[in-house]
Amino acid sequence: MSKLSVIIPSRNEIFLPNTVKDILAKAQGDIEVIAVLDGYWPNPLLEDNDRLIVLHRGQSMGMRAAINGAAAIAKGKYIMKCDAHCMFAPGFDEVLKADCDDNWIVIPRRKRLDAENWCIQDVGKPDIDYHFLGCPMTNRDGYEMHGGIWPHRAVTRTDPKYDIDDTMSFQGSSWFMTAKHFNDTLHGMSEEGYGSFCQEPQEIGNKTWLSGGRIVTNKKTWYAHLHKGPRYGRGYFQDRRTLTRGHTWSGRHWMNNKEPGMKYKLEWLVEKFWPVPTWPEDWKSRIDEKVR
Amino acid sequence: MPTVSVIVPARNEVFLQKTIEDMLAKAQGDIEVIVILDGYWPIPQLKDDDRLVIIHRGQGMGMRAGINGAAAIARGKFLMKCDAHCMFGKGYDVKLAAECKKNWVVVPRRYALDPEKWELIDNPKYPIDYMYLSKDLHGVVWGEKNKDPKLKKKLLDETMSNQGSVWFMQKSYFHELELMDEATYGTFWNEFQEVGFKCWLSGGRVMVNKKTWYAHWHKTSDFGRGYSLSGSNQPKAQAAVKKWRKKGWRKQTLPLPWLVERFWPVPSWPEDRSKWTS
Numbered sequence: 001m002s003k004l005s006v007i008i009p010s011r012n013e014i015f016l017p018n019t020v021k022d023i024l025a026k027a028q029g030d031i032e033v034i035a036v037l038d039g040y041w042p043n044p045l046l047e048d049n050d051r052l053i054v055l056h057r058g059q060s061m062g063m064r065a066a067i068n069g070a071a072a073i074a075k076g077k078y079i080m081k082c083d084a085h086c087m088f089a090p091g092f093d094e095v096l097k098a099d100c101d102d103n104w105i106v107i108p109r110r111k112r113l114d115a116e117n118w119c120i121q122d123v124g125k126p127d128i129d130y131h132f133l134g135c136p137m138t139n140r141d142g143y144e145m146h147g148g149i150w151p152h153r154a155v156t157r158t159d160p161k162y163d164i165d166d167t168m169s170f171q172g173s174s175w176f177m178t179a180k181h182f183n184d185t186l187h188g189m190s191e192e193g194y195g196s197f198c199q200e201p202q203e204i205g206n207k208t209w210l211s212g213g214r215i216v217t218n219k220k221t222w223y224a225h226l227h228k229g230p231r232y233g234r235g236y237f238q239d240r241r242t243l244t245r246g247h248t249w250s251g252r253h254w255m256n257n258k259e260p261g262m263k264y265k266l267e268w269l270v271e272k273f274w275p276v277p278t279w280p281e282d283w284k285s286r287i288d289e290k291v292r
Numbered sequence: 293m294p295t296v297s298v299i300v301p302a303r304n305e306v307f308l309q310k311t312i313e314d315m316l317a318k319a320q321g322d323i324e325v326i327v328i329l330d331g332y333w334p335i336p337q338l339k340d341d342d343r344l345v346i347i348h349r350g351q352g353m354g355m356r357a358g359i360n361g362a363a364a365i366a367r368g369k370f371l372m373k374c375d376a377h378c379m380f381g382k383g384y385d386v387k388l389a390a391e392c393k394k395n396w397v398v399v400p401r402r403y404a405l406d407p408e409k410w411e412l413i414d415n416p417k418y419p420i421d422y423m424y425l426s427k428d429l430h431g432v433v434w435g436e437k438n439k440d441p442k443l444k445k446k447l448l449d450e451t452m453s454n455q456g457s458v459w460f461m462q463k464s465y466f467h468e469l470e471l472m473d474e475a476t477y478g479t480f481w482n483e484f485q486e487v488g489f490k491c492w493l494s495g496g497r498v499m500v501n502k503k504t505w506y507a508h509w510h511k512t513s514d515f516g517r518g519y520s521l522s523g524s525n526q527p528k529a530q531a532a533v534k535k536w537r538k539k540g541w542r543k544q545t546l547p548l549p550w551l552v553e554r555f556w557p558v559p560s561w562p563e564d565r566s567k568w569t570s
Binding site for chain 1: 333337340341342343344345346347348349350351361364365
């Protein structure tokens with residue numbers, strides 16, 4: 001079977017050992033886990049495992065550099081990135097591989113994780129399958145294209161024929177694709193404009209959709225992502241000004257179709273999913289709003 | 293951004309920490325040191341440094357895979373591979389980078405290191421600048437050339453072969469030479485045969501830079517083996533080296549006799565040219 005390389009960028013993450021252990025236990029196919037210890041050592045150290053590679057940097061270089069570094073040493077035909085506080089369904093790897101074309105990004109169904117008890121947390125809300133990209137012109141905090149959970153699309157597409165289904169965007173805490181797509185089409189994660197951290201799903205998601213690829217949600221398997229409740233300290237973070245700069249750059253970049261080598265314009269993506277929450281009927285005539 | 297990325301593959305290496313500290317202290321330019329802990333953790337842990345990157349593999353993968361992994365994340369324009377028991381001359385990084393054309397493999401002058409005292413051993417065999425490839429394609433210290441007073445004055449010169457414990461080149465050249473080829477050579481053996489043959493016989497130059505030096509562990513005492521030799525497939529490497537008598541690599545443009553002729557007369561090679569490729 002084809003190998004999967006799981007990339008876990010980590011910066012002071014208390015649930016990293018649990019995440020690594022969980023993935024190694026739940027995978028059923030050939031797998032390697034690459035944990036990036038970005039400028040810190042966990043205490044205690046991660047438990048050794050034949051399938052675990054640790055990439056430690058004396059100085060933190062940020063999330064995007066961590067992903068790129070791990071992807072550079074990854075040996076898998078497939079790569080999956082996940083945050084250092086995630087739990088997976090048994091056999092997630094084989095289910096994700098089964099429906100992943102060369103130019104796809106696949107996102108497993110997302111549940112909420114109670115990390116302290118390492119179990120799924122029931123908060124009385126449905127699992128998350130779909131995200132939309134928000135309209136920068138109607139965004140209150142500035143010209144920023146934010147992702148949002150899209151429950152309406154979920155309720156209208158419950159039929160099993162939608163088990164593998166198009167999604168406009170995703171959260172970014174876990175994604176799965178071929179190494180070929182990551183290297184040859186996305187050319188890795190770009191720090192230009194975005195900075196080291198923000199707008200990860202916008203970058204790789206838009207590059208994928210607009211280059212002729214596809215993002216799908218896969219409802220046949222799942223992962224659970226740390227449900228924000230109690231604080232567990234800060235992992236990767238940036239100050240508000242840096243984030244705002246990255247968000248604004250990205251918003252303008254995509255609304256003005258500045259990404260080179262794309263097959264479609266952003267308009268194509270919005271129309272494909274129309275009607276999309278937060279996008280007004282007259283959005284095309286308002287693209288230049290708030291641009292300056 | 294670092295200019296030089298130093299790659300240190302390590303497997304149960306007693307002098308790794310000293311090697312790292314030495315390289316960080318002696319560098320005068322911007323460097324990063326990428327250490328591959330191949331299936332083990334040193335005790336005590338390596339000391340943290342902003343310029344140190346560690347790749348730890350739960351399972352040892354061998355020397356070639358280690359070098360390749362490190363090269364894949366290296367950010368420098370130049371790569372330097374170095375064994376985990378070496379001491380360096382001050383400013384080695386800057387001096388090596390200053391004279392390294394895009395199709396050169398450069399090695400510094402080599403001394404003998406007493407790793408316990410961390411000092412040079414006074415041994416009449418050293419310094420070693422030149423090595424030759426013997427008729428059976430092994431690297432051998434070229435005593436006569438190393439002692440030649442005229443050659444001593446030549447601070448940058450061609451060398452037919454090298455030990456392989458330290459080599460330096462542009463990262464783009466590392467990829468052009470398709471280093472390190474684990475599928476053909478196996479995990480460990482004949483590292484410098486692969487590097488040297490590919491370089492010389494596709495139009496490059498292996499150079500010794502005597503303006504700087506390193507000292508390599510002179511085996512006086514036994515500290516155990518680093519990279520395990522079992523399963524490292526020496527016959528495979530030997531078969532791959534042997535192929536250079538005819539054609540060793542798809543990018544090869546020059547035949548082996550060209551190299552022998554260039555350094556002629558070379559010890560162990562017969563006058564009768566017709567016997568060179570057999």
